[in-house]
Amino acid sequence: MSPPHALVIEDDRMLGEIYCDVLNMCGFTTQHIMDSHLAMAAIRASMPTLVILDLHLPHISGVEILQSIRDDEALQNIRVIVATGSSYAVQDEVINKFADLVLFKPISIQQITDFVTRMKLSDEQANVSDSTEPRPDGS
């Protein structure tokens, strides 16, 4: 089985690289997107399991990207961690509704690894229950 893929959308080069390092450590292949214009195309092309999304991006905001992800039927299973420096995110409806996790900067490595562990666990359980359920066609 190929390793899971994660996409980091963060306009700060160094911070994006650290997110990638942490995710690599967790067994993901990663891709760092700094230009918000390229974000949606990259998501559709690579179909990541997980996206770390900065909110305060030039041009297209993180909230818009989050909305676009959730508007697209094909991208429904992607987990999105919103990473933000702004406490205003708490009041944002789109974020509250669509983000799987909101992290406020400064963020610790453990916050990300904890989420990934929980995510993998719930995916495994879902897979187990999927395979035990009889298929509708009886095969």
Add this chain to the structure above:
Amino acid sequence: MPSHLNLETLDRDKLLATVRRLLAEADALSSRISAVNEIGTAMARTLDLTKIERVIAKQAKWLIDFAHCSVCWRDQDSWHLKTLFGPEEPKLVDLMVMPNLSIPLRTGQPQLIHNGSESPIFSKYLSQLIIPLTSEDTVLGAINFAATEAHRYTSDDMRIAYMLSLQLTSAIRNANMVAELRQTQKELSMRVEELDAYGHTIAHDLKTPLTTILMRCEMFELNFPTIPEEALHQVRELAQSAKNMNRMIEQLLWLAKLRNTLEYRNEVNMLACAKSAEQRVKPLLDEKNITVEIDPDLPNAFGHGQWLEEVFANLMSNAIKYMGAHNPAPKIMIRAKSLETCIRYEVVDTGVGIKPEDQKRLFEMFTRLKTVHAEGVGIGLSIVKRIIHKLGGEVGIESVFGQGSTFWFTLPAKGDSAYVVSADLIS
């Protein structure tokens, strides 16, 4: 009274007639003067130039006979005419070819024309009365009356028109000043908003590099588990500094929030506030072996719980900072006294104390005393001051250098007490 009248030689009837005529003239003049006052009052009621003009158009006929009434205003470099009554006259005033208007507008001298003028403006009118509107030696404009027949206006008419012009000028001046004030006020609040947004953005933008620093420090420890103890220590110091910086950013955001929010005040359990504040500074208290005594009967006050917890936390961390390195019995006490209309809360410490000259500057933003080496940015106490003032209380300090300090603040005991905009007690 006309000088050619010789009262001694007049017979009784003629004398009576003269007296009656003079009385009637005086009456007429007096009613015109009171009409001027009425118009003045009506103009003073509004700060809108168009409304002021409307008052003149409607009411000036009680003062002066005219077939035409207009006002002249300066618009940047040119003068414009606005007809208030009668057939429309040219709108643009050309000072070169309109001497009847150019003289008053240039010199501030009124013009009384009895029998026509060469000007292309008001050319239909033989009688013209043009009164400049001057304010502090500047000609703001002019008010013009005109009548078709010659010799319609007397010097009395000019005086009346002049009185009207004074009223008009002061109404315009008020309107202009208020408009200017409103504009300034608008610009100021826009600037404050911009500054708030600016501060907010900067504070939040700072968190991105801060996250990089902290996460890199963590990564370093994870990736190099065998590094020497000394290197580990240095990396941890780096991380600690980044954490301190984060706390400062949070405090700056707090200060900005205090300007923005006018929160609803309610009864606050001050004992609970003080205890949560103690929990927040617990690691520092433990590190320095400081004991804390909070009066279990601390009375409730009227304010905002989250803010007041911040006040206690700031006052306690301040006390911790200035406890001194070799304090034999480091201790912080929190207690309160009920005064007549308010409650006075005290945070008492057994620290190094504060010199009188330093006490003055204490609550100013970004002040840090040099008495002992102390960590942290000096905005904590200015947050305390801002919060307490917003809640209608006062802050202060009593301290003897070398014998500890008492930081106190007052809060209204009840919600109905007046909102006190307090003078700065410290300065």
